[in-house]
Amino acid sequence: MKITSTKITDKFWQNYRQLVKEELIPYQWSVINDEISVNIQRENANSLDAVEKSHAIQNLKIAAGLATGEFYGFWFQDSDVYKWLETVAYALRYAPDTDLQQKADDLIQLIAQAQQPDGYLDTYIQLTTPQNKFKHVSFSHELYCMGHYIEAGVAYYQTTGNQTALDIAVKMATCLDNHFGPEVGKLHGYPGHPEIELALAKLADVTGDTRFTNLAKYMIDMRGTTPNFFAEQTKTRQAENITDMFDNMDPDPQAKYFQNQAPVREMKTAEGHAVRMTYLLTGMAHIARQTHDQSLIEACQRLWNNITDRRMYITGGIGSTVSGEAFTYDYDLPNDTMYAETCASCAMTFFAKQMQELTPDRKYADLMERELFNGTISGMSLDGKHFFYVNPLSVDPVASANDPTKSHVKVQRADWFGCACCPPNLARLVASVDQYIYTVKDDTIYVDQFIGNHTTFDNGLTIDQSGNYPWQGNITLKVTATQPSQSTLAIRIPTWSQPNYQLAINGVAQSIELNNGYAKISQVWSGTTELTLTLDMSARKTQADPKVTADIGKLAVERGPLVYCLEQADNGSQLPQLALPLTASFIEKTDENSLAIPFVRLQAEGTRIKEDSDALYSTATVRSVEATELNFIPYFAWANRTAGEMEVWVAKQG
């Protein structure tokens, strides 16, 4: 069984998807074509200088021989174009647009012209150091860029049938297959920034060509083996007297930064650059499914557990430090210095989806939900025009302005970034969010997400899901069978709602023992069956494992799938002086006016410390506090008003 079409009818996501179609796609198009002047933000103070313009399309034109000039931008600038194209591929499915499709068709022609006869395409290398192809893949991003093209080409082919889009991808993958592999004369290695692995897996799915699966598996298997491939490449460059600009950037070739410190099947913890780690894991899980590789599945599960049990913020954010944009160590989850890159949350969503495809389990779908409703969409403003790279859980504008170690923690979203990875990554996720609603495995349809939609399956079933999620907990699934059809509908009961939920079939309450967190209904479906699910949308107070030092004595507030936060705009300054009693009850208020979308605000009686002394240090006393109303808004919606403080974790009173 498989899905034949999905159309999202959900108000919450329709809004985001319209922003992507109407704001982000045209805006990014202008940026990559240098049509507008953009206020580009350096993503952090320690980072490379921001570019002043994108030049990404121009680089392709020069490579294609259609323009003259020099390469400009980051060496991975090509990927901006490809992520735009991938987003367009998904957006055309829900918002057909012949003008946009023509732009994309033309772009594909340009890409085809820029691609070399052997399939190679990387404008940085072609225009600056053509002799250095695949000579320094720890840092070059050649495979990263081609991977992003392959994802885009596959998606665009699937949407439009554009054969050239797919042919370019196949040629690229063939080029890589000609250069990498176990055979004598090929490179026995893998790239510094994983991405190609997951892209090759997608290409194998659409073409059925196992060469691509095998190549990705080879790269995954070689990773972390001895001799160290990056060190070997360094020796080769030295022998051949090749130098390049990456020589001064390269960390230790065996650094955890590269997920290169051990073979992937021996890794016990998620290490290094968080996006690289999770892109790698996404590819590993997809290849494990294609190859039925049990030890690879186990590696994925082990690393999944390490991330979600010990190294993840409540918002789904990952990457506890700006230094290397990386994982650090178990339970190290500082709220004010973390990285929690938007890209990393997107990548974690990709990984979760692949794990769900492998072995469906509520924990994967729960996490997709946590990412989709919190740590990913927090990366974009509610007007679709401003973006976060870093998604903090505790913000003080005075700290960001004055403490160099927090200068990467921005208090307002930027127009764009020099290293523009995050906005288009979020755009392609939002534009393809329909792919996260259901997972079909054998004869079972797993209802993973509560996002209103109309979906058809190839066995003649149709599901109309509706509701007002994430604000209300009533979800209706209308299952229509054009012909009687035996199959299983597995409905996720979110962990946060258990045990307080009701499920009814045609109005008759059901009591179904959950299986891996799903309520499974196996029957011959005929006519229309109405399933109604009622989830417990009571606001919840959440605590962290006390090994998370940063959260000791603190509470987070959640409601449904949403993490909430305190903002200065609602609560005044000095947010750390506020406290929430463990016994506090919440008042829910639908707020139609404060933000660009209606949302449910949560209010509770709390306290604020009275500052009754000016002494920096004084004899400890029972702190005087005054009662005050605490006013929470959804985390994803923070920083859409005046810049100010924000806190996800609030002190527990008493």
Next chain:
Amino acid sequence: MKITSTKITDKFWQNYRQLVKEELIPYQWSVINDEISVNIQRENANSLDAVEKSHAIQNLKIAAGLATGEFYGFWFQDSDVYKWLETVAYALRYAPDTDLQQKADDLIQLIAQAQQPDGYLDTYIQLTTPQNKFKHVSFSHELYCMGHYIEAGVAYYQTTGNQTALDIAVKMATCLDNHFGPEVGKLHGYPGHPEIELALAKLADVTGDTRFTNLAKYMIDMRGTTPNFFAEQTKTRQAENITDMFDNMDPDPQAKYFQNQAPVREMKTAEGHAVRMTYLLTGMAHIARQTHDQSLIEACQRLWNNITDRRMYITGGIGSTVSGEAFTYDYDLPNDTMYAETCASCAMTFFAKQMQELTPDRKYADLMERELFNGTISGMSLDGKHFFYVNPLSVDPVASANDPTKSHVKVQRADWFGCACCPPNLARLVASVDQYIYTVKDDTIYVDQFIGNHTTFDNGLTIDQSGNYPWQGNITLKVTATQPSQSTLAIRIPTWSQPNYQLAINGVAQSIELNNGYAKISQVWSGTTELTLTLDMSARKTQADPKVTADIGKLAVERGPLVYCLEQADNGSQLPQLALPLTASFIEKTDENSLAIPFVRLQAEGTRIKEDSDALYSTATVRSVEATELNFIPYFAWANRTAGEMEVWVAKQG
């Protein structure tokens, strides 16, 4: 009235002073003479590479024409030698040693030979870029090194009468006076690293030569004026085609790093590199006293208040960030990422002493005490052989090992440092701690510190101070007058002991209204008068201003002048899971065995969170806790056992 001699009889400080004399002085002598191989630690991961040897004496020999070779080491390497010499000058006062004195005499001859005829001495410039003298004083440290020599030369002259030692200093200061000043053709500026100002003030005190006061005042007055002197020097270098290695190090010439953002009288907050700021303030306060400059006095007071009211750790540590080793902003006092350099606490002690000399007030002597018993001596191990550069208030070895943003927070003291500023700075402070016990102003002797001593005054008074401080609160001051003498004895009543103290004269309890925190006894002293002071040594629980986010909901424990801390060696790991009730009472235990010195341990009944769930995030509940004994040791003595966690601030239970 003035002090004619002081001999420390105090057990606590005799131990430290013996370590300086018997361990530190010979050890540093070996280091600067490259006689031993030292395990030198880089002070932080972002810093310049450590040197592999000191070479400091060898640099002087090469400059003196007594050896051949090239300059090696940091460009401020000379100062290591001078701080050694200054420490020797003080140590010879309490531990005469003809061999050591001979070494120092020989060193002074060497320095005299290395000094150029015009008085200039900086081996880095002389041996590498002699054409660049005073061309790049924002970063060159020429005036810094000469300032340290002047301090050493003055001290050594005062101890031994060695005239050459003083002559070198006068020649240096004359050289500087010839190059800096308002006259046409001179440099209208000041150095990037303050130090020369306080040194010139000392030289003026000993020589009576107001040229040196005027030069220091000029540099202080010019600081932060327009046009920016460092920017002007840059223009001059560019015009003269002069480049040097500092070109790549220089921050913005008007950066707060240099205390250069405004004229000192307009500064409202302490900014930039904490050691630079406090060296500058020490010089400002001294010059203000020499010149009776009221606006300069007010600037010192304003900046004093800003530091002590808003930017200082309870240990006396200053410098909230490793980035620039700098002040950040009001109430930003993170306990685990701070710098709190040993040098900065030493410098704050110097500044406090100068403020006390200006206008005696308990707050200055209180702070000297806080620094002397906490943030300075924490920089040295109890065996006198290992040193901290950074003095954290919260340590987790796992964090230091795995989080690059905490790699500067060491969990054990190092043998030595590439940039070896801190150990000799602490050494010279300990060796001269006798100078901090009394302040004599007009006819008043201020008893600032409770450090056992025998001191004579030029009016025939003798004070024998005794006790077992900081462990016990009974202090005896035996005042003997060889002839009847009218004067005032002002005894500091530490703020922490007020109002619980008793003062008796010849066994008769006194009730004296305090004046600026001092109990003043004005009388004609004759024969022997015994004053007994009993301070309240009850352990105290202290809280921070709730604007200090890092300390909200936490308590610090103090007893007498000492800040206490929890160490893993006594309390197990996961110290942040421990809590101390506000109502807890302490048991005091004298511990003769755990550390190299006997000390008072504090024990209290507290709690430890029970980890009853493995979930990273779970529904908030009343935390289960188990009763546990909390075991505190003095902060200065931490990290003298197995490496482990340490916390000054402990959670408040309930």
